Amino acid sequence: MTACLVCGESKWISLPDPGPRSMASDWRVVDERLARVLCAGCGLVRRDPTASTGASFYASGYGLYGHPPGDAREQARQDEYARWIAHGTGYRPRRVLDVGCGNGSLLRALRAHWPDAELMGCDPSRESIAEGFGDGVRLWTGTASNLPGDVSADLVIAVNVIEHTIDPIAFLTDLRAVLQPDGLLVIVCPDGGRPGLDLLFVDHVFSFSREHVGTLLSRAGLQRLGASQSPRSLGTFQMAIGRRRDATQKKAIPAPPRAEDVTTYLERWRQLDDRLHPRVQGSIVCFGAGEAAGLLRAYAPRVWSSVRACTVDGLPAASAKAEESPGRFGELPMIPLESVPPDETMLVGVRPADQPRVAERLAARFRRVVTWYDLVDGERV
Numbered sequence: 001m002t003a004c005l006v007c008g009e010s011k012w013i014s015l016p017d018p019g020p021r022s023m024a025s026d027w028r029v030v031d032e033r034l035a036r037v038l039c040a041g042c043g044l045v046r047r048d049p050t051a052s053t054g055a056s057f058y059a060s061g062y063g064l065y066g067h068p069p070g071d072a073r074e075q076a077r078q079d080e081y082a083r084w085i086a087h088g089t090g091y092r093p094r095r096v097l098d099v100g101c102g103n104g105s106l107l108r109a110l111r112a113h114w115p116d117a118e119l120m121g122c123d124p125s126r127e128s129i130a131e132g133f134g135d136g137v138r139l140w141t142g143t144a145s146n147l148p149g150d151v152s153a154d155l156v157i158a159v160n161v162i163e164h165t166i167d168p169i170a171f172l173t174d175l176r177a178v179l180q181p182d183g184l185l186v187i188v189c190p191d192g193g194r195p196g197l198d199l200l201f202v203d204h205v206f207s208f209s210r211e212h213v214g215t216l217l218s219r220a221g222l223q224r225l226g227a228s229q230s231p232r233s234l235g236t237f238q239m240a241i242g243r244r245r246d247a248t249q250k251k252a253i254p255a256p257p258r259a260e261d262v263t264t265y266l267e268r269w270r271q272l273d274d275r276l277h278p279r280v281q282g283s284i285v286c287f288g289a290g291e292a293a294g295l296l297r298a299y300a301p302r303v304w305s306s307v308r309a310c311t312v313d314g315l316p317a318a319s320a321k322a323e324e325s326p327g328r329f330g331e332l333p334m335i336p337l338e339s340v341p342p343d344e345t346m347l348v349g350v351r352p353a354d355q356p357r358v359a360e361r362l363a364a365r366f367r368r369v370v371t372w373y374d375l376v377d378g379e380r381v
């Protein structure tokens, strides 16, 4: 197998697959193994290259942003990303380029902070760009590797993109090439410093700790000016801010070992279906219709087969996923919370860290509220 792009070692440890199938970042269940391996030298986790999905994955049928911006839940999340980025950089850019912009909903949120800036974005998904945010924003179908020759920006951002790339150093080098000399580059991606949900998305080629991102930036001729952790409500993400420098650096920033943690974590996900099954009985309604519900569908199929419907607050509302017809989560109907009888089992299908809070609220209405955060996070929550 190939040498590690962070430390150069060629010794990889195979990690447990949580199931025979896996989930993609648009919540589709994919008929491929997760196929994670971990570098014995630096703890970098990646997908086994022989199992890689490849860039064509996003060109067509990728459902995450194949709809016009404006969905309330999506925009609230993008507003939070925009606040984090605007405050984190403390910068007033003149020209902003968002690489991997989806339908432009983040650019739309950033406009509130920088009303005078010229906004541009590109994304490999034709559906996302076709549905994208207009209003004077230049959007096109493409990736970092084929940016138009006339494009340059003093703020280049890439939010939750680098972990999908096959060659992150080439990706950063391409972004650097369109960055104006005094400009800033903002990279946001899952924080892999502790094992978490980001490991479970089949199209995440890599899981990076902060040290890994720092090393990649310096390899690509960028100096890291700062790093920060996302607001907890967004999940567990990291932001690195960089600017151009003249030299590249070869030396890797030492990263803490994590083989045991990551192995234990994926092993817990492998056992989730068997361990959660005894907690549920009869007819089940899942509270949640996002990534956590998708993870249950992909990695706890026996439990999921007893779920009759999904619900969230404030229904009726159409699901934001292109794959899902309005009012459905995959094969299941979405039903209003008020219509669920109090004696039905309510399975909490939100992110593990949010489950205790949501369960407490649901317990006021439902006799049987089932959580599973302890099964995947152990004593951590």
Ligand SMILES: [Zn+2]
Binding pocket: 004, 005, 006, 007, 008, 009, 039, 040, 041, 042, 043, 044
């Ligand atoms: Zn390594």
